[in-house]
Amino acid sequence: MTAHFKITRRLLESIRRDLERPHPFAYERVGFISAGLSSAEEDLWVLARSYRAVADDDYLRDPSVGAMMGPEAIRKALQWAMSEGVAIFHVHTHGGHGHPGFSGLDLREQAKFVPNFFQIAPQCPHGALVLSANSAHGHIWLDGDKPYKPITRFVEVGAPLNTWSTHEPL
Amino acid sequence: MSRFDRQSFLGADSETKLCAGTIGLVGLGGGGSQIVQQTGHLGIGGYVLVDPDFIEETNTNRLIGGTLADVEAAVTKVAIAERLLRGLQKQPRIVPVQDTWHNATGELKRCDIIVGAVDSFKERDQIERFARRHLIPYIDIGMDVHDLGGQKYLVGGQVILSMPGKACLRCCGLITEERLAMEANKYGAAGSRPQVVWSNGVLASTAVGLIAQLLTPWYLETIEFVYLDYDGNRGTLIPDDRMELLRDRTCPHHPSEEAGDPLFDVREFNRRAATPVERADRPSTAPLTGLWRRLGATVAKVLGASNQ
Numbered sequence: 001m002t003a004h005f006k007i008t009r010r011l012l013e014s015i016r017r018d019l020e021r022p023h024p025f026a027y028e029r030v031g032f033i034s035a036g037l038s039s040a041e042e043d044l045w046v047l048a049r050s051y052r053a054v055a056d057d058d059y060l061r062d063p064s065v066g067a068m069m070g071p072e073a074i075r076k077a078l079q080w081a082m083s084e085g086v087a088i089f090h091v092h093t094h095g096g097h098g099h100p101g102f103s104g105l106d107l108r109e110q111a112k113f114v115p116n117f118f119q120i121a122p123q124c125p126h127g128a129l130v131l132s133a134n135s136a137h138g139h140i141w142l143d144g145d146k147p148y149k150p151i152t153r154f155v156e157v158g159a160p161l162n163t164w165s166t167h168e169p170l
Numbered sequence: 171m172s173r174f175d176r177q178s179f180l181g182a183d184s185e186t187k188l189c190a191g192t193i194g195l196v197g198l199g200g201g202g203s204q205i206v207q208q209t210g211h212l213g214i215g216g217y218v219l220v221d222p223d224f225i226e227e228t229n230t231n232r233l234i235g236g237t238l239a240d241v242e243a244a245v246t247k248v249a250i251a252e253r254l255l256r257g258l259q260k261q262p263r264i265v266p267v268q269d270t271w272h273n274a275t276g277e278l279k280r281c282d283i284i285v286g287a288v289d290s291f292k293e294r295d296q297i298e299r300f301a302r303r304h305l306i307p308y309i310d311i312g313m314d315v316h317d318l319g320g321q322k323y324l325v326g327g328q329v330i331l332s333m334p335g336k337a338c339l340r341c342c343g344l345i346t347e348e349r350l351a352m353e354a355n356k357y358g359a360a361g362s363r364p365q366v367v368w369s370n371g372v373l374a375s376t377a378v379g380l381i382a383q384l385l386t387p388w389y390l391e392t393i394e395f396v397y398l399d400y401d402g403n404r405g406t407l408i409p410d411d412r413m414e415l416l417r418d419r420t421c422p423h424h425p426s427e428e429a430g431d432p433l434f435d436v437r438e439f440n441r442r443a444a445t446p447v448e449r450a451d452r453p454s455t456a457p458l459t460g461l462w463r464r465l466g467a468t469v470a471k472v473l474g475a476s477n478q
Contacts, residue, residue: 036430040276047429
């Protein structure tokens with residue numbers, strides 16, 4: 001299975017701008033991307049549609065981590081998935097340039113909350129992305145009961161096109 | 171020296187990027203065949219070639235790569251395109267589809283760019299909608315000869331780059347409900363639309379330039395909506411006024427919420443993945459020869475004419 005993530009440059013740049021805004025107490029900002037899907041044989045395309053930032057009030061104070069979402073943030077994202085029948089991808093940025101990677105904390109946290117999306121939107125895959133200033137990396141769950149798979153290829157749709165492949169072993 | 175040294179200004183890694191690119195070409199007639207030829211020279215590595223037709227004698231005034239022998243042998247346009255590409259590249263990745271594009275959507279989803287060189291507004295509208303749903307840039311070319319009366323004609327055409335999120339063919343007025351209705355009402359009218367090789371060449375070459383810009387940018391200014399008007403009488407290809415007016419427009423006809431397949435279900439995707447079926451590669455086309463195949467082409471032509 002080859003998972004492709006496609007997003008317009010306009011949307012990706014707006015996401016980066018939002019995630020770079022300072023927060024009153026969290027070191028990082030987080031948000032969610034909704035996406036449509038398509039497939040052909042073993043290829044799966046995640047087609048980004050829109051982005052919603054986690055509201056300032058929906059963060060929990062936890063100085064030991066970059067950002068901690070509260071239950072209301074997750075509830076809103078679950079509601080979004082259910083009401084629109086969309087795939088949901090958690091997103092945050094590590095800044096810098098080059099190919100980013102998830103931290104150990106990122107991996108633990110996403111393993112906890114991403115599978116929950118299958119309880120209310122089981123027809124869609126869900127996942128998580130981490131951005132840098134010029135790249136992205138991501139995981140996709142095709143089933144809430146099975147481990148994630150890496151997103152193999154990213155396409156930033158604009159003029160010019162920008163494509164890159166994952167560095168994570170398949 | 172390598173064969174691409176003369177185009178090294180396209181960027182240090184342009185050869186790699188072009189080779190890695192895959193373009194979908196819907197329509198391999200006068201305009202599409204020129205694009206095939208030029209992208210083959212340019213070094214683009216991947217192709218999804220889509221056209222259901224065989225070459226006919228009336229195509230030979232403009233179908234690049236097509237020969238009189240191909241007409242005699244009832245060769246498909248897809249086979250001609252593939253032959254042309256294999257003469258220009260050692261290992262092109264070619265998926266030939268001798269069918270309508272509706273039956274090639276799986277292959278087209280894998281394209282970085284889709285180019286439409288088709289005759290009808292309805293097809294343009296539908297191909298663009300498909301491209302938008304899959305966040306694929308779409309380039310449209312087309313020409314027409316307008317009878318001005320008194321033995322005078324105007325050769326016109328357009329080249330349009332339709333990027334996801336940006337102005338589309340409906341935004342710029344090429345596709346309208348009125349035009350679609352008029353086209354539908356003309357169904358059954360006899361006669362072929364005038365087409366000439368040099369106008370196709372202007373439009374196709376410009377489209378190839380846009381493809382190059384999308385895959386390997388070679389100048390700083392990025393333009394995400396392109397609408398060029400071709401005036402064959404004056405020999406000009408200039409930006410339409412709407413190109414500037416619509417530059418920052420967010421397309422209302424193809425909202426982002428329409429991205430994707432509305433019927434997609436990952437559970438079904440998982441079920442299919444769990445029971446893999448051997449993928450039947452579309453065979454590389456071979457020139458059709460023989461009396462029976464020629465007869466088949468004639469029958470197909472007659473049936474096509476009787477359906478109009």
